[in-house]
Amino acid sequence: MTTLTxxxxxxxxxxxxxxxxxxxxxxxxxxxLVIVFGFNDNRGxxxxxxxxxxxxxxxxxxxxxxxxxxxxxxDALVSSLRLxxxxxxxxxxxxxxxxxxxxxxxxxxxxxxxxxxxxxMATPEVVMGSSLLALFIALRFPLGxxxxxxxxxxxxxxxxxxxxxxxxxxFDRHLEEAAMDLYANEWETFRxxxxxxxxxxxxxxxxxxxxxxxxxxxxxxxxxxxTEVTFPLWIWGAAQRGIPPEVNVLGTLVFLTxxxxxxxxxxxxxxxx
Amino acid sequence: MTTTAAxxxxxxxxxxxxxxxxxxxxxxxxxxxxxRLVEVSLQSGIFPRYRFTxxxxxxxxxxxxxxxxLQRSLLYGLGATLIGLLIAYPLAYGIAFxxxxxxNLLLVLLLMPFLMPFLLRTLSWxxxxxxxxxxxxxxxxxxxxxxxxxLLATGVAVVAGIxxxxxxxxxxxxxxxxxxxxxxxxxxxxxxxxxxxVAFWKVTFPLSMPGVVAGSLLTGIPAIGDYVNAELLGTPxxxxxxxxxxxxxxxxxxxxxxxxxxxxxxxxxxxxxIPYIRxxxxxxxxx
Numbered sequence: 001m002t003t004l005t006x007x008x009x010x011x012x013x014x015x016x017x018x019x020x021x022x023x024x025x026x027x028x029x030x031x032x033l034v035i036v037f038g039f040n041d042n043r044g045x046x047x048x049x050x051x052x053x054x055x056x057x058x059x060x061x062x063x064x065x066x067x068x069x070x071x072x073x074x075d076a077l078v079s080s081l082r083l084x085x086x087x088x089x090x091x092x093x094x095x096x097x098x099x100x101x102x103x104x105x106x107x108x109x110x111x112x113x114x115x116x117x118x119x120x121m122a123t124p125e126v127v128m129g130s131s132l133l134a135l136f137i138a139l140r141f142p143l144g145x146x147x148x149x150x151x152x153x154x155x156x157x158x159x160x161x162x163x164x165x166x167x168x169x170x171f172d173r174h175l176e177e178a179a180m181d182l183y184a185n186e187w188e189t190f191r192x193x194x195x196x197x198x199x200x201x202x203x204x205x206x207x208x209x210x211x212x213x214x215x216x217x218x219x220x221x222x223x224x225x226x227t228e229v230t231f232p233l234w235i236w237g238a239a240q241r242g243i244p245p246e247v248n249v250l251g252t253l254v255f256l257t258x259x260x261x262x263x264x265x266x267x268x269x270x271x272x273x
Numbered sequence: 274m275t276t277t278a279a280x281x282x283x284x285x286x287x288x289x290x291x292x293x294x295x296x297x298x299x300x301x302x303x304x305x306x307x308x309r310l311v312e313v314s315l316q317s318g319i320f321p322r323y324r325f326t327x328x329x330x331x332x333x334x335x336x337x338x339x340x341x342x343l344q345r346s347l348l349y350g351l352g353a354t355l356i357g358l359l360i361a362y363p364l365a366y367g368i369a370f371x372x373x374x375x376x377n378l379l380l381v382l383l384l385m386p387f388l389m390p391f392l393l394r395t396l397s398w399x400x401x402x403x404x405x406x407x408x409x410x411x412x413x414x415x416x417x418x419x420x421x422x423x424l425l426a427t428g429v430a431v432v433a434g435i436x437x438x439x440x441x442x443x444x445x446x447x448x449x450x451x452x453x454x455x456x457x458x459x460x461x462x463x464x465x466x467x468x469x470x471v472a473f474w475k476v477t478f479p480l481s482m483p484g485v486v487a488g489s490l491l492t493g494i495p496a497i498g499d500y501v502n503a504e505l506l507g508t509p510x511x512x513x514x515x516x517x518x519x520x521x522x523x524x525x526x527x528x529x530x531x532x533x534x535x536x537x538x539x540x541x542x543x544x545x546x547i548p549y550i551r552x553x554x555x556x557x558x559x560x
Contacts, residue, residue, distance in 0.1 A: 026437075030389070034393045104288075113292060123494070126518050126535065135306040217391060258388040259388055
């Protein structure tokens with residue numbers, strides 16, 4: 001590239017680099033503020049102006065009477081983790097099979113299936129949440145963990161399909177054909193050749209589903225019912241009264257955990273590749 | 274992709290079997306509820322007894338009572354999408370063409386902020402745009418904002434929040450399509466004495482259109498339907514259609530009018546979506 005651009009002044013390139021630095025500062029500012037305000041020695045209920053530095057909220061999160069330091073927040077975290085794990089597991093299983101069918105087979109209705117899978121991603125969450133709530137009410141389906149699980153599996157499926165499809169399209173078909181030539185049947189070929197090869201993609205899809213589910217607010221707000229409280233729903237409720245800085249600490253912990261999981265997955269994918 | 278020619282009779286049902294569990298889930302919990310939403314939207318009565326009466330009046334209320342909300346949904350949603358594209362394009366371009374060996378690192382950095390819980394990230398904007406905050410102070414000094422002018426609790430804050438929250442959905446598709454471009458095409462333009470600016474507008478930009486379209490859809494659809502940013506960063510004066518749907522479903526318990534508004538929102542989005550996809554010639558985006 002340098003031979004192409006080396007002749008003219010480099011102002012364009014320098015401008016682009018300055019722009020990118022500014023863009024990343026913009027992207028990270030809100031995140032840094034959440035982390036910093038976990039150390040704020042705030043006065044009163046609200047935590048929007050900086051007062052002074054303190055470790056109190058971090059101490060309270062780990063050594064308070066309950067983990068999290070604020071009543072209810074630990075249960076909300078557990079509820080979210082359980083929901084994210086189970087819904088992503090379910091969606092990963094359902095979505096991986098769909099992705100296999102779409103990439104490996106030519107069949108009648110294939111393009112219709114592609115459109116049908118795109119639609120949930122193109123539907124605003126309020127519409128999806130409200131229509132599900134209307135259905136659950138009509139069916140007298142119990143609102144709470146079961147309805148949340150159903151909804152979260154639903155909105156995760158399309159994202160899993162997209163992720164696994166990308167991995168499947170990228171690898172060599174001949175290995176599967178070789179297995180079949182050596183008299184492995186469909187199931188054996190899938191288990192011993194296909195699955196190990198697409199595993200990084202499947203795992204990435206699981207992580208994506210986990211993250212989407214853990215962070216979902218809008219659809220959960222519709223279908224959670226009066227008693228089940230996930231972490232985002234808890235924050236929403238607390239925001240009306242003023243969010244204690246302990247929540248910033250928990251947010252920071254969530255952030256650090258997911259960042260390390262993401263980095264670990266990248267390293268793992270790189271080793272497999 | 275000439276394989277799978279050897280589809281034997283035994284294998285023909287395999288794809289359907291693979292599709293069945295997920296497909297049924299989608300049918301029962303996505304397509305059936307959307308169809309039922311239409312039915313509920315034509316009901317009338319008083320909670321909890323609603324009956325199907327072809328009550329078209331539920332839809333007319335969109336124009337009599339909630340027109341400002343619809344207008345704000347479109348204004349804020351489309352505005353945020355446009356601003357998002359303007360922020361995202363140079364960023365995606367920089368990562369794809371100038372990232373070099375730091376490309377993967379930059380992609381990770383692009384996604385990282387969005388691992389912070391959504392609501393906390395949004396509430397941060399209250400600090401950034403606060404009345405005594407740095408942004409307001411700066412704008413007052415430059416004279417863009419009056420002495421008692423504010424950003425928080427205005428449409429600006431809502432648009433800022435929406436733009437920020439959906440930025441990875443705007444940037445990633447643009448990056449992917451820029452990354453796919455065959456570099457020799459740009460070199461060819463340069464060899465034929467096109468200036469870098471001309472080469473960009475005649476070669477790079479048209480080839481990145483699928484990404485721009487995908488990015489604007491992935492941003493615009495949730496942006497138009499959003500109500501969290503209006504609730505946390507605005508006041509009832511900034512409420513969008515999503516806020517109305519949410520409150521009529523969960524607080525007022527007026528399901529028919531909420532369903533009508535919900536379905537109207539989806540129709541409004543489709544009315545924008547279909548001509549947009551047609552005009553940009555990216556129907557294969559879906560497949």
